[in-house]
Amino acid sequence: MLVKIVTLFLVFMVVMGAVQRWINPKRKIGKRDQTRLGRPRKCPECGRFLIGTGTCTCKN
Template sequence: MPVSVSEMVLKIVLLFLVLMGVLAMFGKLHLLGFGNGRRGRKPAKCPSCGRYLIGSGPCPCRSSKKKG
């Protein structure tokens, strides 16, 4: 029994939507380890000067090397 083009397109669209739903569930559960894990947290700031801390190093205001 031959399948019409419209039935084939419908099957492809439904398969795509199901796969997108499954990927969305994995993304919500963080089972695959994706995401940065910082959702809902505020960015870190230096307690003395208030600059945003980028990376794991110390803040430039607390650096032992002073320019000048």
Template sequence: MMLKIVSLFLIFMVVLAMFGRLRLPGIGRKGGGKAQLPKPRLCPDCGRYNLRGGPCRHCRNDKG
């Protein structure tokens, strides 16, 4: 009985994976079909990430 449950579960997972590949074929490939996120902005002075935009809070405070 336990073997039957495990086999049905594995078959269900394989079918689910096949439907996922049919629906979203571009996932997992480099340069996929979907629009990609923009590159994060860096501060030109210190090189840290500036997620908010505008002046860099690290350079402005000079705390390093």
């Protein structure tokens, strides 16, 4: 019984993933986007991490 529930849950997850890919294929996060988001940018002047707009406070 428990195995059947787990199997149904897995099938449900796969179906939901397929439906979401089908609804917005452009919004899916690919491997390239993950690496782009995961790579932190640093200020070339002071070396601090740039968050948000990308302008560092050391230049003000």
